[in-house]
Amino acid sequence: MATALKNLSEYNSDNLIPIDGKRFGLVVAEWNKAITDTLCKGAYETLVKHGAKPENIERITVPGSFELTLGAQFLAQSSDIDAVICLGVVIKGETKHDDYICHAVAQGITQVGLKFNKPIIFGLVTTNDEQQAWDRAGGKHGNKGVEAAAAAIQMLGVQLID
Ligand SMILES: Nc1c(NC[C@H](O)[C@H](O)[C@H](O)CO)[nH]c(=O)[nH]c1=O
Numbered sequence: 001m002a003t004a005l006k007n008l009s010e011y012n013s014d015n016l017i018p019i020d021g022k023r024f025g026l027v028v029a030e031w032n033k034a035i036t037d038t039l040c041k042g043a044y045e046t047l048v049k050h051g052a053k054p055e056n057i058e059r060i061t062v063p064g065s066f067e068l069t070l071g072a073q074f075l076a077q078s079s080d081i082d083a084v085i086c087l088g089v090v091i092k093g094e095t096k097h098d099d100y101i102c103h104a105v106a107q108g109i110t111q112v113g114l115k116f117n118k119p120i121i122f123g124l125v126t127t128n129d130e131q132q133a134w135d136r137a138g139g140k141h142g143n144k145g146v147e148a149a150a151a152a153i154q155m156l157g158v159q160l161i162d
């Protein structure tokens with residue numbers, strides 16, 4: 001389903017587990033900082049809304065989205081972090097540079113999740129222009145940071161059931 005058909009901030013909170021004892025890592029890219037800060041605010045507020053304690057949410061910043069993978073690994077290797085949320089915005093340029101970044105991040109954070117057996121959430125907004133990015137960061141399509149936080153909580157529930 002395309003984002004246009006789904007508000008990114010809408011999710012079913014009925015089956016989300018209590019997370020008051022869980023610890024979260026947020027990795028936030030500084031490229032397109034105004035937008036990534038908005039994604040981060042959405043993710044942070046969603047975690048707190050569902051019971052995460054502010055002192056249990058650790059935020060680190062990395063230069064660009066390409067560095068999200070290593071940032072995620074820094075956090076994931078800490079035994080007391082239960083889930084990591086990666087937030088970045090890659091806007092298409094004139095060349096294929098954006099493709100290389102997006103594919104590297106998708107593959108990289110997948111590998112980190114499998115290596116540490118923890119949810120590492122792909123909160124990477126990949127758009128053709130800046131307006132599309134704002135549309136997904138508190139604009140007409142909601143906030144992908146909210147969606148990313150909800151996915152992290154949901155994945156912790158999946159782990160518990162298993
Ligand atoms: N163009 C974008 C970048 N580029 C920077 C890279 O992510 C990386 O920091 C650099 O290549 C050094 O390794 N990053 C974004 O997050 N968004 C972009 O649109």
Ligand SMILES: CC(=O)[C@@H](O)COP(=O)(O)O
Pocket residue numbers: 090091092093094095096097098101
């Ligand atoms: C990912 C980008 O948009 C940027 O870093 C590269 O832009 P360009 O392809 O115009 O060199």
